[in-house]
Amino acid sequence: MPTLTGPLVNVEAVMLESRANALSQRSIKTSAKLEGITLAIRCIDLTTLEGKDSRGRVRSLCAKAVNPRPGWPNVPSVAAVCVYPNLVPVAKQALSGTSVKVASVATAFPSGLSSLDVKLADTAAALESGADEIDMVIDRGAFLSGDEGTVFAEIGAVKQLCGNAHLKVILETGELGTYDNIRRASDLALEAGADVIKTSTGKVGTNATFPTALVMCEAIRDFARRTGERRGLKVAGGVRNTKQALTYLVIVKETLGDAWLTPDRFRIGASSLLDDLLMQLEKEETGHYAGTDYIPKD
C-alpha cells in the first residue's frame, strides 16, 4: 500500500505555541489593515453547513458572496461558497457568471466513516452537480489507529476522481490530539495529492487555532522546498473576527511568503467572519463603526 515517503517530523508544542503567539502579536494598522481585510474577504469560503440549509438560504448566501457590501464597489467578492452536495446545483446556478466558486463538502462529511465507495459516490455527485472544489474529510479513526495507508489511498482516490476540481483535505485537527499527528497528517495529505490542507470541519470542539495553522504552514513550506509545488492552506471553524483573520494572514506571510497570500493558496472557511471584516473595513475607511444592521445578515 502506498504511503508517506518524506521524513518524520517532530513538533515541540511549547515553542510552536510561543511562535504562534508571537505572530499573533503583530500590530496590523492603517494601510496594512485595509489591505489585510480586503485580502481576507477575497480568501473566504463563505460557508453554510447546517442540517436546516435550504435553497433559499443558499441563494441568499450566494448573493452576499458575490457582493458582500452593496454600494461599496471596492469590496471584492469572496473566493467560494461552501455547501453540502445536495445544494451544489442551487449555488452553481446562483453564482453563474461570477468569479465565486462552488465548493462542496463530500466523503461522508463530517465524520468520514463510510466505505470508500460511498465516499467516492458522494464526491462524484457533487462534481456532477458542478462543484468546482471538493472539501473531503480524512478517516481520523484509521489515521489514529496507525492505518495511514487507508488514509493515503482514500485521498488519492478522491483526488483522481476530482480531476481539475480543487481538492481540500480536512484533517480535523481537533481530533488528532497532538501537533506531531497534525504535522504527520499534513505530510500524508500533501503527498497523497491534496491541493489544499484544511484544519477542521467546524463540527468539533476545537477548530482552527494559530499553532495548528503554523504547523500546517510548515508542512506546506517543507513540501514546496522538497518538490517545488506550492500547495494551499485552509483554516476553518472558529474564525469569527478580523483580528483572527489578520493573524492567519500574518502566519501565512511569515511562514510561507507572499506567494501564498492569494485565494489560490489560502482560504478561510467562515460564516460570520465576513460581517466583522465589513464592519472593520467601514471603520478604517470612515473612522466610525457602523451599526450591525448596516451589514447584510445573510
Next chain:
Amino acid sequence: MAIFDYAPAPESVRPQIREDYGLFIDGRWMPPESGAFFETVNPANETVLARVAQAGQADVDRAVRAARKAYDKYWRKLKSADRAKYIYRIARAITERSRELAVLETMDGGKPIKESRDFDIPMSAAHFFYYAGWADKLEWVMRAGRDAQSLGVCGQIVPWNFPLLMAAWKLAPALACGNTVVLKPAETTPLTALALAQIIEECDLPPGVVNVVTGDGTTGAALVEHPDVDKIAFTGSTEVGKAIARRLGGSDKRLTLELGGKAAHIVFADAPMDQAIEGVVNGIYFNQGHVCCAGSRLLVEERVHDEIIVRLTERLQTLRLGDPLDKNTDIGAINSRAQLERIEELVRSGVEQGATLVQQQCDLPSRGFFFPASFFTNVHQSHRIAREEIFGPVLSILTFRTPDEAVEKANNTPYGLSAGIWTEKGSKNMWVAQRLRAGVVWCNTFNQFDPSSPFGGYRESGFGREGGVHGLYEYLAH
C-alpha cells in the same frame, strides 16, 4: 510587489523625561557635588534624551551614608511584613506604569518595544511581587535553627542590556531581606532606574533605603571600594567582574558576580527542527544579542548542518529590523556606538579568520546604531568569534558528530552561564544536560525566565545566584 506589508505601528505613548536628572540620595533629588552631567542618547536616532548626573566619590559617600542611616535607624528594625508592603507597592506601581516604562526602556536602550512591553517590564514587576512575598518568610531560606539576618548596605551595579529588569533582580531580594541599597545603573541606560527611583519616592519608602547614583565606571569603582558597603552585586562584563573580584580580594565584603557568556546551543539531528530554529533565533537575536545568556555558539550535528543553514538563512529574512518603537520590530538598535564598533570589529575578525558570514538582507536606518542579524558558518573553536562574547546579533555555527563531542565542544569555553539542547530523545537531553557546565540548561526551549528560578554562572560567568530562594541566600548573613 510585496503583498500585505505591515504599515508602521509606532507606540504612541510618550513618557515624561526630565531635562536633567540629579542623584536620588536619602529620599531627595540632588545635584552631583562636582556639578558634572553626561548625556544619555536614544541609540535608534542618536538624539539626546536627558542630562544625567555624574556621581563622584563624594556623592557615593553621601549615598552610602544615607543607606547606612536608613538601615540602622529604620529598615532593619521594620517588621518584615511591613517591608513586604513597601515592596508590593513598588511592584504594583511598576505594573500601573508599565506602558510608560516600556517606552522609556526602548528609547534609552534601543530594544524593540515588544520586548520591553512583554518581557522586561512585566518581569521586573514579577520579581518585586515574588520577593515581596518572601520578606516575612525568610527563616525558610536558612537551615533549621538559624536566623535570617540582613547584611547591611548593598552596592548594586547593573548593566545596560536589561536596565530595569536587572535593577529589579537586584533590588527586590535585597530589600526583602532587610538590606538598604545604593544602585548604580549603566551609563548608557540610566533612565528607567531613575524612573524607578521616582516610583520608590512615590511609594514613600523611608529615605535612604534605596539610593540611585548615576555615572560611569569611576562611580561604580567608588561604590565597590567604599569601606562601609557590606556587599557588592555586579552584573556586567567578565573583564570588569574580574577587576572587582581582585579589588575585593581579602576584604570581608560579600560579592556576587553575573558576568558574560558564550553559551552553547546544541541541536541534534532528531530535534524538532522548526522549533529548534525558533529557539536559535530567540537565543541569539533576542534584544539584538545583548544578552549574557545568549545562545551565541550554535553546535549542530553535522548531518543536519546544511538543512539548518538553509532554514536559518530563510528565517533571517523575515526578521524586521528598524525603529525600536514600532510594535512589529524584531531587531532594534545596538545599545551604543561603542558596542556597535565592538560587534563590527569581531565580525571583521571572523571574516579575516576564514569563517563565512551570512546576514539579513535589509536597509539599515540612516541614523542610529544598527547591525543586521548575522551568523557565521565554517567557524572553528580557534576563531575569536567562537571564543569571545560578541554581545550582538551574531551567531557562530560549529558542528559536532556525537553527543560526546557536543559536550566537549560546549564546555570548551571559560564561560558557563547558560546552554540549550534540542533533541526529541528525553534520555539524550538529560545525559547532555548533566554534563554541561552551565548555570542554566534549557531543554527544547530557550530564554525561559521566572522569578522563582535561580540564574547564575559557572567559572568566568560569575558566582552567586539571582532569582528564587537561592537569590535570597545571597542577601542574608550566613
